[in-house]
Amino acid sequence: MNPTITLSFTLNGRPQRVDVSPNRTLLDLLREEIGLTGTKRGCDVGECGACTVLLDGRAVNSCLVLAPQVAGREVVTVEGLAPLGTLAPLQEAFIHHGAVQCGFCTPGMLMSAKDLLDHSARPPEREIREAIAGNLCRCTGYQQIVEAIEDAARRTHEAR
Amino acid sequence: MDAKKNSIIGNSERRVDAWGKVTGSAKFAADYSLPHQLYGKVLRSGHPHARIVSIDVRQAANLDGVAAVLTANDIPGSRVFGIVVKNQEILAGEKVRYMGDGVALVAASSVEIAEAALGIIDVVYEPLPVVSDPEYAMKEEAPRVHPEGNVFVHHKVRKGNIEKGFASADFVIERTFRTQFVEHSAIEPEAVLAEPAEHGGVRITGSIQNLFSSRRSVAAALNLDLNRVQLVQATLGGSFGGKDEVMTSMCCRAALLVRATGRPVKMVNSREESMLESYKRHPYVMHYRWGARKNGAITAMEIRCIADGGAYASMSPFVTWRSVVQATGPYACENVKTDVYAVYTNNNYTGAMRGFGSPQVNFAIESMMDELGERVGMNPLEVRLRNCFHRGSVTATGQKLDHEVSLREVLQKAADGIGFPEKWKRFREADGGMHRKGVGLACSYRGVSLGAEGADAAEAVVSVQTDGSVIVSSGVTDMGQGAGTQMSQIVAGVFGIPVGKVLFLNTDTNRVADSGPTVASRGTIVGGAAAKNAAEIVRATLLDVAAEMAGTSPRELAMEGGFVVRSADGTRLASFGEVAAECFEKGRPMHGIGWHRSPKTTWDAATGQGDAYFTFVYGANAAEVVVDTETGKVDVVDFVSVHDVGRAINSDAVRGQMIGGVAMGLGYGLLEEFILEEGVPAQLNFDEYLIPTSMDVPPVTTIIVENEDPAGPFGAKSVGEPTNEIAAPAIVNAIFNATEKRITELPANLERVRLGHALRRPGPRGSALKDDGQSLPDLSCKIRPEKL
Numbered sequence: 001m002n003p004t005i006t007l008s009f010t011l012n013g014r015p016q017r018v019d020v021s022p023n024r025t026l027l028d029l030l031r032e033e034i035g036l037t038g039t040k041r042g043c044d045v046g047e048c049g050a051c052t053v054l055l056d057g058r059a060v061n062s063c064l065v066l067a068p069q070v071a072g073r074e075v076v077t078v079e080g081l082a083p084l085g086t087l088a089p090l091q092e093a094f095i096h097h098g099a100v101q102c103g104f105c106t107p108g109m110l111m112s113a114k115d116l117l118d119h120s121a122r123p124p125e126r127e128i129r130e131a132i133a134g135n136l137c138r139c140t141g142y143q144q145i146v147e148a149i150e151d152a153a154r155r156t157h158e159a160r
Numbered sequence: 161m162d163a164k165k166n167s168i169i170g171n172s173e174r175r176v177d178a179w180g181k182v183t184g185s186a187k188f189a190a191d192y193s194l195p196h197q198l199y200g201k202v203l204r205s206g207h208p209h210a211r212i213v214s215i216d217v218r219q220a221a222n223l224d225g226v227a228a229v230l231t232a233n234d235i236p237g238s239r240v241f242g243i244v245v246k247n248q249e250i251l252a253g254e255k256v257r258y259m260g261d262g263v264a265l266v267a268a269s270s271v272e273i274a275e276a277a278l279g280i281i282d283v284v285y286e287p288l289p290v291v292s293d294p295e296y297a298m299k300e301e302a303p304r305v306h307p308e309g310n311v312f313v314h315h316k317v318r319k320g321n322i323e324k325g326f327a328s329a330d331f332v333i334e335r336t337f338r339t340q341f342v343e344h345s346a347i348e349p350e351a352v353l354a355e356p357a358e359h360g361g362v363r364i365t366g367s368i369q370n371l372f373s374s375r376r377s378v379a380a381a382l383n384l385d386l387n388r389v390q391l392v393q394a395t396l397g398g399s400f401g402g403k404d405e406v407m408t409s410m411c412c413r414a415a416l417l418v419r420a421t422g423r424p425v426k427m428v429n430s431r432e433e434s435m436l437e438s439y440k441r442h443p444y445v446m447h448y449r450w451g452a453r454k455n456g457a458i459t460a461m462e463i464r465c466i467a468d469g470g471a472y473a474s475m476s477p478f479v480t481w482r483s484v485v486q487a488t489g490p491y492a493c494e495n496v497k498t499d500v501y502a503v504y505t506n507n508n509y510t511g512a513m514r515g516f517g518s519p520q521v522n523f524a525i526e527s528m529m530d531e532l533g534e535r536v537g538m539n540p541l542e543v544r545l546r547n548c549f550h551r552g553s554v555t556a557t558g559q560k561l562d563h564e565v566s567l568r569e570v571l572q573k574a575a576d577g578i579g580f581p582e583k584w585k586r587f588r589e590a591d592g593g594m595h596r597k598g599v600g601l602a603c604s605y606r607g608v609s610l611g612a613e614g615a616d617a618a619e620a621v622v623s624v625q626t627d628g629s630v631i632v633s634s635g636v637t638d639m640g641q642g643a644g645t646q647m648s649q650i651v652a653g654v655f656g657i658p659v660g661k662v663l664f665l666n667t668d669t670n671r672v673a674d675s676g677p678t679v680a681s682r683g684t685i686v687g688g689a690a691a692k693n694a695a696e697i698v699r700a701t702l703l704d705v706a707a708e709m710a711g712t713s714p715r716e717l718a719m720e721g722g723f724v725v726r727s728a729d730g731t732r733l734a735s736f737g738e739v740a741a742e743c744f745e746k747g748r749p750m751h752g753i754g755w756h757r758s759p760k761t762t763w764d765a766a767t768g769q770g771d772a773y774f775t776f777v778y779g780a781n782a783a784e785v786v787v788d789t790e791t792g793k794v795d796v797v798d799f800v801s802v803h804d805v806g807r808a809i810n811s812d813a814v815r816g817q818m819i820g821g822v823a824m825g826l827g828y829g830l831l832e833e834f835i836l837e838e839g840v841p842a843q844l845n846f847d848e849y850l851i852p853t854s855m856d857v858p859p860v861t862t863i864i865v866e867n868e869d870p871a872g873p874f875g876a877k878s879v880g881e882p883t884n885e886i887a888a889p890a891i892v893n894a895i896f897n898a899t900e901k902r903i904t905e906l907p908a909n910l911e912r913v914r915l916g917h918a919l920r921r922p923g924p925r926g927s928a929l930k931d932d933g934q935s936l937p938d939l940s941c942k943i944r945p946e947k948l
Binding site: 036037038039040041042043044045047048050077078079081082087091094095096097098100101102103104105106107110128129130132133134135136137138139140141142143144145146 | 172174175177178179180181182183184185186187188190191344345346347348349395396397398400430431639642812813815816819820821822823824845846847851852853854855857859860
């Protein structure tokens with residue numbers, strides 16, 4: 001067993017202190033140590049995108065981030081999108097447009113989409129497709145996901 | 161009840177499970193944990209074919225943190241399982257038959273310790289000759305995978321007189337088509353959490369598609385009564401047919417470790433383990449020979465298909481049966497001789513995958529149809545319209561189609577949607593150039609549900625609570641396709657209440673009756689019908705009670721908008737909840753058990769004649785592609801998918817099935833190939849096995865055609881699989897329109913489009929290197945044509 005280190009970072013807006021073995025990934029840390037299972041493990045090699053979270057506001061594959069790398073930084077997971085139970089516009093749009101089928105890719109898909117919409121107000125379809133190109137979905141064929149992201153962008157833009 | 165008046169049926173109601181899935185609270189199998197749980201891991205064979213000389217587990221068993229190490233000898237009951245042929249071993253005892261076979265199990269306090277223990281189990285193998293080519297496997301001299309010989313299925317269809325048919329032909333078209341192994345690629349890998357049950361036995365929560373068949377195998381392996389084995393379905397992260405036998409073996413293994421340790425055991429496959437062990441879609445070799453006349457009529461079809469069944473029988477007998485029934489496509493022909501074989505090899509075993517024996521034959525049929533058009537000077541639409549079934553047609557198996565056969569309608573709508581035949585003619589006459597455009601068409605008919613495969617019945621239980629909320633449980637599972645939403649909608653429709661008032665419970669083997677497998681696109685048509693029956697039983701009681709409350713007859717009453725109303729003028733008499741409460745006060749039953757059995761089907765195995773399926777669905781796809789003739793890259797730029805679904809219970813869900821089916825079909829046509837080299841997989845993760853991304857799938861125009869079928873609830877039929885079975889031939893036909901090159905092997909990847917054959921690099925590649933750092937690939941990239 002590796003000796004553990006104590007890690008401090010911000011998780012979904014709250015300060016977090018946790019002891020972790022330094023060879024664990026951020027995905028291991030979230031799922032196995034902290035018990036936040038919304039973030040999914042699909043391939044462990046950074047190909048499927050199911051483990052996507054935001055690290056300092058940008059989408060990353062948490063299976064490719066070593067836990068110690070998040071020290072002092074900010075991590076947002078799918079559980080952080082609606083902390084008080086009120087769905088974010090993206091989540092609403094995913095439900096409304098039928099963008100969810102089995103739901104296994106959904107958390108990662110939402111986080112990639114959030115990164116996009118946080119940095120680009122009204123992205124064209126091409127940009128949306130590029131933003132989620134690292135998130136594999138076997139159920140939907142992506143179209144309803146793209147429509148949901150377009151709609152969320154429109155709603156967010158109009159609300160501003 | 162009158163479905164037309166029902167506003168809930170046909171609506172794009174939100175998925176009942178969507179909230180949990182967008183907030184991260186939905187619990188998939190790997191999200192479950194228990195205190196003091198152990199982690200189970202499997203030692204897999206490492207040889208495609210070998211005799212096990214000895215297994216020494218002593219060192220592994222002594223490792224700190226290891227709670228149990230098991231081999232085949234530790235199985236108290238049946239060591240084998242299988243739905244049709246019981247010859248698949250939970251753990252290999254005498255020999256291994258493919259790379260994914262398990263030989264030993266470890267339960268340890270961490271995954272790391274379990275993996276370390278696997279590394280020190282000493283297995284001595286005596287390698288046996290490997291048979292990996294199904295055509296060679298059929299020969300007498302080929303090595304045998306099982307003692308009874310390699311050919312384990314031969315289905316036939318015989319109609320008319322094939323010699324006369326060819327004699328009356330003006331010409332003959334003969335082609336051989338080949339398809340590839342395909343990985344289901346559900347994004348969720350297999351997982352279970354097994355625990356000792358309170359009253360003896362075992363309880364397993366997992367990503368299990370067909371809980372009842374998996375339960376039978378666990379009970380047999382542990383010598384337990386069925387009622388002591390409880391399987392509960394976790395939210396399932398996609399299956400597409402892929403979480404059947406592979407889950408049965410995982411359930412058996414986890415249960416054995418629970419039995420040995422008395423502690424909860426969690427087993428989760430890594431992607432590599434999943435791809436190594438799991439079964440795939442069958443590769444087919446298909447010899448098609450058609451006799452035809454100059455006017456485009458088909459006088460004879462002689463068809464011979466060989467399916468690579470891999471190491472175990474799995475669903476091959478049923479998969480190939482669908483192929484033999486549908487091998488002629490939806491086209492009239494008086495003289496048919498079809499033979500479909502399944503053979504054992506030392507490749508990954510093959511089984512159920514969305515389409516179930518139809519994507520392969522449809523690729524051949526629809527390619528042949530375009531060839532026929534070429535020969536007689538008809539465009540692809542004309543030649544199909546000329547030959548396709550209509551109401552009253554008799555299929556190759558002698559079945560008269562006495563329902564609305566909407567092939568002409570779906571074909572015309574697909575053609576209109578893409579601009580056929582105008583574009584087809586224009587692209588055909590265009591002058592070369594580097595980027596060439598093409599359009600292609602394909603259509604199909606598909607037998608609904610299981611057909612003559614076996615008993616086709618399902619149960620649902622509907623329980624109304626005293627506040628008017630409703631719980632539905634069903635033996636038919638929701639794998640992500642939305643069966644739970646459709647069943648909730650059907651029940652809400654019967655009660656005239658909002659879907660939000662209905663809760664659908666994931667399947668639990670100990671709370672509902674064995675309802676057969678959720679396969680063959682039977683979720684809505686069979687499971688939905690059972691749910692409707694169950695709800696109607698409770699509805700009758702509730703209306704009785706309401707009639708007593710209002711001093712009228714139940715015949716005068718209806719349920720709508722959350723109320724019991726007077727049918728004549730719509731006056732609201734009581735809310736649904738008030739009637740439910742009154743029903744409880746009066747001691748009347750508030751639950752209903754619905755059972756639905758599909759109409760009878762018939763089959764004569766000797767002649768291949770019979771009413772194979774109780775009804776059929778019809779669909780057509782049209783694709784537009786741009787082919788880069790320098791690289792062979794094919795971009796699908798437009799796609800139209802048309803399906804007659806009888807009636808759409810939830811049009812958003814139907815649309816989701818249609819687009820998702822096209823995406824998977826596009827992967828089948830252009831990208832995906834699980835390559836095995838002498839039984840050794842060449843790719844084990846998504847860095848090497850490529851499935852379509854958001855950049856590969858074009859916007860898909862979906863057209864839902866509704867010809868209600870009396871066989872289904874509210875007229876609904878099925879949609880899950882038909883959407884996936886004709887995208888590849890539509891794309892390949894479009895490539896022909898663009899390049900005049902006929903692709904006869906899938907996938908139509910760069911090499912096949914550009915060069916006409918596949919390329920292979922010698923030596924292990926990608927993930928194979930992880931286990932064997934010594935043998936680096938020859939990076940000079942010597943290429944040799946695929947030896948097909």
